[in-house]
Amino acid sequence: MSLLHPRHPHEISFLGVQPYQTMLSGNLTLNDAALEIIDLLLEIPAGFAQCPPHLHTWYELNYVFEGHMQTSFGGSLLDIHAGEFFLIPPGTEHAHTYEPHDPHKGVCLRWKVDRKSEDTPANTFSTYEQLHVLSNWKPGVYADEFGLGQLLMTCFEKAKGSGSSIAALLQIVQVILAITELSPERKRWIETETNSDHALLRKVEIYLNDDQSYEVDVHRLAASLHMSYGHLARKYKKLSGHTIMDRMSQIRLERSLELLRCTDQPIQEIAYITGLSSLSYYSRLFKKKYGMSPKEYRDSGKEKGAVPLPHRI
Template sequence: MSLLNQRHPQEIPFLGVQPYQTMLSGNLTINDAVVEIIDLLVEVPAGFAQCPPHLHTWYELNYVFEGHMQTSFGGSMMDIHAGEFFLIPPGMEHAHAYEPNDPHKGACLRWRVDHGTAHMPVNTFSTYEQLNVLSRWKPGVYADEFGLGMLLTSCFENAKQKGTSFATLLQVVQAIFSITELSPERKRWTETETNSDHSLLRKVEIYLNDDQSYDVDVHRLAASLHMSYGHLARKYKKLSGQTIIDRMGQIRLERSLELLRSTDQPIQEIAYITGLSSLSYYSRLFKKMYGMSPKEYRDKGKEKE
């Protein structure tokens, strides 16, 4: 999650590009894998102190060229210094902290990997499987001992000259492949793994609180956690005592309480804003949860005032 600071639009001297300017994006098919490069950009978070806990459905590589930043993966903050990097696979909760007045300078690369349509002969090397190894990446900080920084710098230089060309995309994928061959023993610091059940509940909670749409895409949520929806639904119900859909309804009702208390917006509009499909469904769900209608709740609040 990157934020553009308008006070620092100047180019980064060693890369010759502006902060948060997307240098390239595009798709590349290699054997049985389709790699989507979402973006490659320079990150200089001047003026910002933190990025709150969140997760996403793509891979994100962060490399620090100058200065330092901090990152956590659901636990304590880790320091990342110049010449170090970390990788965030899909579904991994993380947060960042910055020095607002002395920000680090780094590179951020985001990508997705999907199965291609090509039929591979039996016992043939699978590009998809090699790239998908990164989905099991453990939280930690890596020292750049094999030239990843130079590879990324070269990608920036080629992107400036050629834009989103096949050669440039292939070079970016080469950088991704190089990470798959990195030995886990090279980690400088590894985040202590939290209880897996607690971590799962936390990730689902973040996803549901971020989702503002009418229909929760539970299959997308399950995919981001590398689980089938059936397995996720059963595990979540066992751990929390309620279904994912019930929890989503509860979150939306809680949002509506604040709007009923603090605004004079029509109740039908509140149902729409909070992502509930209709006024009748909202009223029925509200009464089931709180024992009264939204109007009765609002009127009671006004009587107290």
């Protein structure tokens, strides 16, 4: 029996809770699935005009109760109105545009799911497989003809009464399981560019520009795109002509140019800030790329009154 029942959006009352306050979070194990509820929160982006393109390693469900917003999945902007929702699988590029002076009111639910490491008995129903089917969800906008909004409101009610209790977490699981039952034919729009080669390059670019750590977790990047790292590395090299690590080094060197031009920070500190492991390694990469050392680049700018962009070799 389906968990969702038709319910018109105007029948749903709006809950008065604080925007962006996490109503519940927690972890559950269901058969062979390890489910992490990251957060359930009310979204009212007052004063914000946009959220730039980005991607993440968790699922995100967004439901609009009042007003409207715009979202893109690597393509043109789409209008999402009251009583509509969309689901963002891990590794899917997306961006949002808001009305800063008349923001929409909506709900955001984020979660992750992994398969338990322990072996499960043969012929056991796989909860993981049922939940993991959403990883293949093609981004689109859905009208709520099923009562999903009411289920989300029930989650808020339970969270307000008992916090992150087992009952409240199980209510969230009901929402997620309900989404797995939806027919893909019900979406009114599909982004056909999402799985294109161009979109893959964009996703890698966003991830690398966001990463500030010393060592890029390339395996996490590949996992967010539902690919093995070997396959991703080969495909990226074929499409771009560069390795992922070469592109990461280029991004970090370009960050360092701005710091050399616009600050008086020590060069060793710039190497640290940009995520390059040591001053010697940074200097070696810089000279190979631009034909001069970071110090020579900075000094030439001081002599001329402005730091020129070095010629690439």
